[in-house]
Amino acid sequence: MKDNNIKILAIDDAEENLEELAAAVQEALPGALFYSASGGEAGLELARAKDPDVILLDIMMPRVDGFETCRRLKAEERLRDIPVIFMTSAKPDGAICREAFESGGDAFLTKPLEICELAVQARAMMKIRAASLKQRAENARLQEMVDQRTHELGLQLTALRQSEEQLRQAQKLEIAGALAGGIAHDFNNMLSAILTYSDLLIKALPEGDTRRADAREIHNTGLRGAALTRQLLAFSRKQVLQPKVLDIGAVIGGMRGMLATLLGESIRLTVVARGGAALVKADQGYLEQVIMNLCVNARDAMPRGGKLTLEASVLRMDTEYRHRHGTLLPGAYVMLAVTDNGCGMSPAVQARIFEPFFTTKPRDKGTGLGLPTVDGIVRQSGGSIVVYSEEGRGSVFKVFFPLAADKAAAALTPPARQYAAARGTVLVVDDDVQVKSLASRTLTEDGLTVVEASSAEEALRICELRKEPIDLLLTDMVLPGMTGIELSDRLKPLFPGLRVIYMSGYTDQTVLENGMLAPEKFFLQKPFTLDLLTQKTREALSRPPR
Template identity: 40%
Template sequence: MGPARVSRPASMPPEDERRSPPPDESPLQVIGQLAGGIAHDFNNILGVIINYARFAQGSVPPGSPAAADIEEIKRAAERGVGLVRQLMILARRESGATVVFDLNELITGLDGFLRSTIGEHITVERRLDPGLWPLAEDPARIEQVLINLAVNARDAMPAGGTLTFETGNAELGPAETAAYPGAEPGRFVRLLVSDTGVGMDSEVAARAFEPMFTTKAAGQGTGLGLATVYTIVTQVGGLVDLSSQPGRGTSVEIHLPASRSAPAVPTRPTRAAPAGRGEAVLIAEDDEAVRRVAERILETAGYRISSCPGGVEALELLDDRANGFDLLLADVVMPGMRGDDLARRAVAMRPGLHVLFMSGYSDDTPPSDLGPTAGRVAFIDKPFDAGALLERLRELLGG
């Protein structure tokens, strides 16, 4: 059987799929509705599992069977976080900060992930152009593309093989981009990810980018991997092509719009999570398990904590002048009173109060300006770990 090649122009499904679905009932809209409904609660649950697993890791000997079991629990929950994120990407409800960065550095930074996830039976090769143009995108989303392609390649090579990452620069003119609505001619960064696995026939290749389509056995695949790749790339005006041949492997070629800006300065090295200095924090969170996790993290770090399940209770605590608070940590979505409504009232009652919002759903991002009486305001995604939470608090409180 000959090779199969599939080109997926932005916003253009294969010809036999080009039909108008009923209003508000396209597959991605349905996924979006489902994802939006579960993301907040599901991220709360996963965050509790991950943080309690980390708490438990600190109380068992490293290298013990219990430590290994706890690590597996944590990894499983982290995979759940990744799954929710992919659903949100497919629903076009997940976005992040745009940063100028080097794709080569992102690829080499995945060494640890590849060693632990791909397996020793697969050889990883890199052919990276040292003069690669930079990208101006959300690096977390592009990393998701790399991870999904690597995992897809791993699953196609159960008996071993070679996974290759190749990068280069490309200038595409109108003739090359004409078949891709949404893609403009110009400078692109080219990424080719190929494997020597089982490959696909033309029928499977034609459906490879469909959400929920998978040839794997029940429980072994989500059908989100390549669909997420396609969604991320086309959202930024990129191009995606797939070529495959049964028994010879699969290649996915991606072109991403290049940036003319210089890559961002590397972030500072990882350091120990900053401790508190006795500052008073008021936690308003309706999920009791999440509230207990936040309490434990902050109390262990040296903060003075008061907590409550909602906005009404928080306002009562703020109204009592015997309580001195430096910062309000508030969930955005709570029954009775939203976190942003609570924050506006709180800073009116306590001028200079700093506010850190938290939410497991990106559409919940609150306003960053709460008026002239507010202190510093920031946001943290759920699920968070101790390091991320403490870092955000320290940034808000100074020093």
């Protein structure tokens, strides 16, 4: 370091001494920056402000002497590496030397100062400080590497201990999810055809015709197939969610009558709310399914009756919590707890409860999809489930959702509204011929003008050449080469005010991130019935263009 870069701080209570020191420093270290303070406390403040390279410190000072000043300097992380040279008028004896070095001093200079000695000492201290800082930085780097590697090894060991237990379930979920995603699109299209054709048959056959009951049985079978498909998609986390901010307490309140009927008179239902509004961002229909599935599971664990408690509370996790089925990171959460005093579960059963198709119930009493469905919905909604159970004492399912910051939307679902027939032109886009044909037939019979396309590219070609307006786009989300959302974004500039209804039987990351669709958008879950398609279309056309 060159002399004109050196910063020297002198601390002495005698003004004449500081003047002499200033002159001596300029002679010994030409170009050096010199700062002075007339007491220990002022010196500490100046050291914090100027970050000097060397401090010249008088021992004998009033109020705060040199030893105490040095101790305070060395106590501060940012100042402790600055070399301190004590100045004394007499040759220091053993006691002074001992106290000086115990307080953190590095060297002595005897007054009056010798210019040559001052220069040598200052430069020596500078070299010592540079080496000390370099060594400290290297030690910190090495310690950081050691700490990081130790932390990584700890995480790896924890993960290895958990992986054996989770591997089988993860593999089953992956296989089942891939299977569900692979077949759901085509399967739901076939179910849509079954439901719609059976609807057409029911409407075409007169009351009293025996074939009408057959058609209704076909329709009901299609509905059961649709429910099974939704369960498959739920546990594989491929269903489309339309989340909004909800108060779980209000959702439970809206379900209380239905839950009481579901549980029966032999089970006493208690609802508890703690910690303020339990706000979560979730799809209300699927949140209600989570609550209902957990309550049904609890009911089945209490065949002779018992007590079921639903608790919604707000809490904070201060540290990371790893459990059998996942990890909860620090943060604010809403906890939905479902507690029963039923038969409980063994550890072996607890390890498998979220496996698809695993059930302890008789074959005709359960599919083994109830709890996997709950797990899939909760995970897709950003939550996690912790399970506690003891044989003969009961079970607690604690569902943790991240606490939402926004205001809650209305939790109660309004009664289904019947919309009057509308007029307009609808563009139907679906690569499945049956779904496209049935949708077009249904909408035409409802008085609408229908334009068909089998792909996004075909729809774009039709619209670019078309002079008449398109009022509504009814499109599948999963199309060859382009998603339904991308298609609607391309068409809206051509037809300002275009309304859009998205159809889907499943989704993946290429269509929607985490399967989330904004709640204000119109969505039609495949498979759908003729009446649902008609009402959803009328509803969309009844809204003013945006």
